[in-house]
Amino acid sequence: MSENTLRRGRPGYDQQGILDVAVAAFNEYGYDATSMGVLADRLGLSKSAIYHHFTSKDEILDRALDSALSALEGVLEQADASTGRAADRLDLVLRGAVHVLVERLPSVTLLLRVRGNTEVERLALARRRAFDKRVTALVSEAQAEGSLRSDLDASVVSRLTFGMINSIVEWYRPGGGEDADRIADDVVAVALDGLRMPTANRVEDLLG
Amino acid sequence: MSENTLRRGRPGYDQQGILDVAVAAFNEYGYDATSMGVLADRLGLSKSAIYHHFTSKDEILDRALDSALSALEGVLEQADASTGRAADRLDLVLRGAVHVLVERLPSVTLLLRVRGNTEVERLALARRRAFDKRVTALVSEAQAEGSLRSDLDASVVSRLTFGMINSIVEWYRPGGGEDADRIADDVVAVALDGLRMPTANRVEDLLG
Numbered sequence: 001m002s003e004n005t006l007r008r009g010r011p012g013y014d015q016q017g018i019l020d021v022a023v024a025a026f027n028e029y030g031y032d033a034t035s036m037g038v039l040a041d042r043l044g045l046s047k048s049a050i051y052h053h054f055t056s057k058d059e060i061l062d063r064a065l066d067s068a069l070s071a072l073e074g075v076l077e078q079a080d081a082s083t084g085r086a087a088d089r090l091d092l093v094l095r096g097a098v099h100v101l102v103e104r105l106p107s108v109t110l111l112l113r114v115r116g117n118t119e120v121e122r123l124a125l126a127r128r129r130a131f132d133k134r135v136t137a138l139v140s141e142a143q144a145e146g147s148l149r150s151d152l153d154a155s156v157v158s159r160l161t162f163g164m165i166n167s168i169v170e171w172y173r174p175g176g177g178e179d180a181d182r183i184a185d186d187v188v189a190v191a192l193d194g195l196r197m198p199t200a201n202r203v204e205d206l207l208g
Numbered sequence: 209m210s211e212n213t214l215r216r217g218r219p220g221y222d223q224q225g226i227l228d229v230a231v232a233a234f235n236e237y238g239y240d241a242t243s244m245g246v247l248a249d250r251l252g253l254s255k256s257a258i259y260h261h262f263t264s265k266d267e268i269l270d271r272a273l274d275s276a277l278s279a280l281e282g283v284l285e286q287a288d289a290s291t292g293r294a295a296d297r298l299d300l301v302l303r304g305a306v307h308v309l310v311e312r313l314p315s316v317t318l319l320l321r322v323r324g325n326t327e328v329e330r331l332a333l334a335r336r337r338a339f340d341k342r343v344t345a346l347v348s349e350a351q352a353e354g355s356l357r358s359d360l361d362a363s364v365v366s367r368l369t370f371g372m373i374n375s376i377v378e379w380y381r382p383g384g385g386e387d388a389d390r391i392a393d394d395v396v397a398v399a400l401d402g403l404r405m406p407t408a409n410r411v412e413d414l415l416g
């Protein structure tokens with residue numbers, strides 16, 4: 001046993017390790033159905049060893065949801081910091097969100113299943129709504145600058161686009177051949193350019 | 209009490225009525241957490257009154273999932289019966305699926321949460337996969353005929369597009385101002401034409 005595992009008191013799990021196992025259990029059995037006892041069993045730890053790292057099951061949930069939400073909010077911050085047109089910043093947000101989903105699949109999956117049964121869940125839902133609102137504002141800005149079509153309601157556009165992105169948690173399997181960059185390209189291709197054969201080349205031909 | 213309710217034995221609920229209440233309960237508490245006793249309480253009926261209509265909780269689930277799946281399969285049948293290009297048939301499928309979601313919101317919501325824990329659920333998942341496969345085949349056909357861009361994998365296209373459509377169950381509220389036709393228009397606009405300002409008008413101008 002190394003000095004490091006001795007210092008942590010329990011071999012094999014640091015705080016992040018416990019969090020990972022907890023999130024997997026919440027996703028498999030549901031948050032309500034996963035007691036601290038069930039978690040302790042899965043970890044092979046005593047309940048008090050878990051309480052050494054987290055004061056409550058609620059705190060574990062809070063940390064997991066914050067991991068997903070902070071990453072998504074970071075994508076918006078990064079896009080806001082760029083000076084491009086709103087349509088280009090939206091492009092960055094869509095790609096960034098796909099990367100967050102793929103890289104933090106378990107915690108985003110958990111976030112998307114939150115229904116607001118506890119105070120922690122309600123705060124997470126409020127942050128999701130704030131995120132959606134900022135995406136909607138970005139869509140509106142792109143419509144106003146004339147780079148996105150303005151015949152669609154900005155909030156419906158934002159819901160449909162993120163519906164497409166969020167669906168990735170249903171079918172993406174790590175190491176399954178699809179990488180995040182490729183999925184991000186595909187999402188942007190569908191959302192911004194659509195599936196019909198592009199007419200852009202024809203326009204260039206005609207202009208040329 | 210009318211002759212009709214007397215003949216049914218219990219006032220207020222026929223088979224469809226029991227099904228509606230059961231689906232709402234399954235969506236609210238989860239299928240596993242909803243016992244026949246809980247259902248009887250919610251209906252104000254005895255368990256044996258429910259068993260008069262359904263042999264088991266599984267049969268109720270089966271009927272609810274079949275209602276969603278039959279409607280979705282019907283959309284494919286109808287599109288296949290039309291003689292248009294594959295891209296136009298896909299357009300019909302996307303619009304038809306939006307209508308099914310809006311009109312059968314509770315049973316589709318239930319279908320989308322099925323994880324395959326029972327034989328009934330596994331059969332429903334198999335029907336969903338068969339549906340997805342037929343949509344993917346339609347996308348491939350449209351790519352082959354040259355009406356949809358072929359640089360995207362047909363199965364990813366089908367997943368992303370239905371991800372967008374299925375997300376409707378997360379935010380659509382009956383009577384909330386958005387009608388099914390309008391949402392269907394929006395879905396087709398995003399999926400087929402994309403959000404960027406269309407260049408089609410310019411092509412027509414240049415051709416004219």
